Amino acid sequence: MTQEKLERVAGNGLLSRRHLLGMGLAGAGSVMTNSALGADAGLQIPSWSKVPGPGASGYGNRSSHTEHMQRMSGNPNPTYPGGGASRSPLAELQGTITPNSLHFERHHAGIPDIDPSMHKLVINGLVRQPLVFDYEDLLKYPMVSKIHFLECSGNSGSLLRPSPADGSAQSLHGLVSCAEWTGIPLSTLLDEAGVDPAAQWVSAVGADAASMGRSVPIDKAMDDVLVALFQNGEPVRPEQGYPMRLFCPGWEGNISVKWLTQLKLTSEPSQFRDETSKYTDTLPDRNSLQFTFPMGTKSLITSPSGQMALNRQGIYQVTGIAWSGRGSIRRVEVSADGGRSWADAEIESHQSDKALARFRIPWEWSGGSAVLQSRATDSEGNVQPTRDAVLADHGRLSSYHNHCIQSWAVNSNGGVANVYV
Amino acid sequence: MSMYKRALLFIFSVTLASIGFVSFAQDTVLKLGSPISEEQLSEFDLIAGPDGAGFPSGSGSAAQGKQVFDTRCAACHALTGEGTSGNTVLVGGDMHSEGSPLRTVGSYWPHASTLFDFIRRAMPADAPKSLTSEEVYQVTAYVLYLNGIVDQNTVINRETLIAIEMPNKDGFIDKNQVR
Numbered sequence: 001m002t003q004e005k006l007e008r009v010a011g012n013g014l015l016s017r018r019h020l021l022g023m024g025l026a027g028a029g030s031v032m033t034n035s036a037l038g039a040d041a042g043l044q045i046p047s048w049s050k051v052p053g054p055g056a057s058g059y060g061n062r063s064s065h066t067e068h069m070q071r072m073s074g075n076p077n078p079t080y081p082g083g084g085a086s087r088s089p090l091a092e093l094q095g096t097i098t099p100n101s102l103h104f105e106r107h108h109a110g111i112p113d114i115d116p117s118m119h120k121l122v123i124n125g126l127v128r129q130p131l132v133f134d135y136e137d138l139l140k141y142p143m144v145s146k147i148h149f150l151e152c153s154g155n156s157g158s159l160l161r162p163s164p165a166d167g168s169a170q171s172l173h174g175l176v177s178c179a180e181w182t183g184i185p186l187s188t189l190l191d192e193a194g195v196d197p198a199a200q201w202v203s204a205v206g207a208d209a210a211s212m213g214r215s216v217p218i219d220k221a222m223d224d225v226l227v228a229l230f231q232n233g234e235p236v237r238p239e240q241g242y243p244m245r246l247f248c249p250g251w252e253g254n255i256s257v258k259w260l261t262q263l264k265l266t267s268e269p270s271q272f273r274d275e276t277s278k279y280t281d282t283l284p285d286r287n288s289l290q291f292t293f294p295m296g297t298k299s300l301i302t303s304p305s306g307q308m309a310l311n312r313q314g315i316y317q318v319t320g321i322a323w324s325g326r327g328s329i330r331r332v333e334v335s336a337d338g339g340r341s342w343a344d345a346e347i348e349s350h351q352s353d354k355a356l357a358r359f360r361i362p363w364e365w366s367g368g369s370a371v372l373q374s375r376a377t378d379s380e381g382n383v384q385p386t387r388d389a390v391l392a393d394h395g396r397l398s399s400y401h402n403h404c405i406q407s408w409a410v411n412s413n414g415g416v417a418n419v420y421v
Numbered sequence: 422m423s424m425y426k427r428a429l430l431f432i433f434s435v436t437l438a439s440i441g442f443v444s445f446a447q448d449t450v451l452k453l454g455s456p457i458s459e460e461q462l463s464e465f466d467l468i469a470g471p472d473g474a475g476f477p478s479g480s481g482s483a484a485q486g487k488q489v490f491d492t493r494c495a496a497c498h499a500l501t502g503e504g505t506s507g508n509t510v511l512v513g514g515d516m517h518s519e520g521s522p523l524r525t526v527g528s529y530w531p532h533a534s535t536l537f538d539f540i541r542r543a544m545p546a547d548a549p550k551s552l553t554s555e556e557v558y559q560v561t562a563y564v565l566y567l568n569g570i571v572d573q574n575t576v577i578n579r580e581t582l583i584a585i586e587m588p589n590k591d592g593f594i595d596k597n598q599v600r
Contacts, residue, residue, distance in 0.1 A: 131454030
């Protein structure tokens with residue numbers, strides 16, 4: 001047995017990160033019993049190696065064997081035309097970049113079909129000279145590319161309910177995605193219009209049927225906000241705001257207004273419906289927080305995760321994503337015993353600012369029950385809170401901006417489920 | 422831009438000017454926006470704020486708004502405004518009730534201006550921007566009336582609307598300013 005060689009770093013089977021490299025050496029031979037070979041037959045040349053396949057094409061498709069990977073959305077609601085959301089299949093994705101076709105969506109009045117040659121971007125209000133820009137003209141401006149996550153402030157909200165929902169990483173947490181966004185720094189365009197010193201807010205409005213509006217503080221607008229024209233190298237997808245969207249790094253998704261058509265500089269917030277009636281958090285004392293912008297320090301184990309089944313005992317790679325609206329991810333700890341003991345996971349990706357980071361740690365499942373958790377710490381020292389801590393601080397009267405630790409229970413049959421500890 | 426950055430930029434421009442590079446600096450900044458006047462934007466800019474900026478002329482009362490509401494809104498919000506689904510409730514609620522308070526225009530919204538602004542830009546959800554300004558004033562008055570905030574015959578216009586004190590006007594904390 002190779003069991004003796006395994007270096008245990010925390011309770012209930014968590015193993016040293018060095019076993020990630022040697023997973024085959026330490027585990028596969030003795031503990032894992034799966035075999036890639038069929039019972040008796042030797043390995044044969046497969047049929048697809050014997051016929052030429054189709055040639056090159058103008059626009060690529062994914063493998064027909066991966067078509068089950070879909071965004072998850074609710075049923076259309078006739079009283080809410082085009083409204084609703086779809087969630088990214090987090091457990092099936094790897095790395096840190098979400099494919100554009102699987103990036104989560106949230107629409108308030110559906111996806112407009114915008115002809116870019118007719119689309120206008122207006123800057124008005126407290127500026128020296130109100131301006132209007134064409135799409136073709138905007139393409140000529142110097143652009144920057146930044147990898148950033150985007151998270152709906154309603155993501156993970158159901159975890160604040162009194163009893164745990166039977167859910168998956170996708171259904172509970174799929175309103176987060178990450179992409180490389182390319183566009184023009186908003187400050188460039190605002191400078192061209194000439195910002196009046198009295199301007200404190202920029203009211204951004206979209207060209208969808210809801211003309212969705214949000215007010216952005218001027219300091220953020222002049223700092224790192226983009227008018228994004230490209231997403232992972234291609235023009236922003238219609239459901240992400242084609243031909244252009246605002247992109248406010250690290251902040252709640254709703255403020256990155258899609259189908260951006262107007263930026264109005266004002267001295268006060270415009271008090272849009274989606275920054276008063278919605279996206280605000282009522283606290284236990286019945287006061288409500290307005291303008292909760294940065295998304296909290298957060299992590300999530302995507303495998304093993306809710307509704308999966310472990311089908312063998314042995315060594316598993318526990319992996320997931322971590323992010324913070326206030327900086328980069330410095331540390332992710334994982335527990336297999338419901339938070340009694342913790343071990344540091346390997347953070348694999350470049351740990352860039354306000355982007356997803358991928359973490360991994362090996363874990364030996366010996367057939368007993370376990371509760372898997374992850375806890376992120378960001379570059380500002382913010383630590384992801386427990387569910388109890390969020391409930392104590394924020395209550396459950398509103399479900400926006402929840403970033404609590406997720407607990408996945410593994411039972412002795414290998415079933416994985418969302419639980420509260 | 423922070424004062425600090427502004428100061429740096431100023432020093433930078435002065436340095437460039439003093440060594441004769443200012444025309445170079447200006448030439449490299451693209452300026453492709455076309456000037457437009459606020460007047461030309463009067464149909465396009467739908468932002469109606471709590472300070473009264475951006476409201477069109479016109480007025481209306483709840484008595485007039487009932488017909489608009491019954492024909493254009495009630496299919497989704499119900500004749501009484503109590504809604505046909507979780508996100509279409511327009512009346513009722515009390516922020517200090519036990520359990521999770523029902524949050525509506527009447528119990529939750531801090532500003533009356535938001536009602537006009539939102540209805541004009543987004544409602545009715547099946548045909549947004551199909552109401553006249555007059556109708557938006559009327560139906561705004563009607564939703565306020567259903568919530569017991571104005572009388573049937575109160576005339577709602579730019580001035581009277583922004584003067585309304587909503588029941589939960591002091592119920593919000595601007596987290597952006599406190600942290």
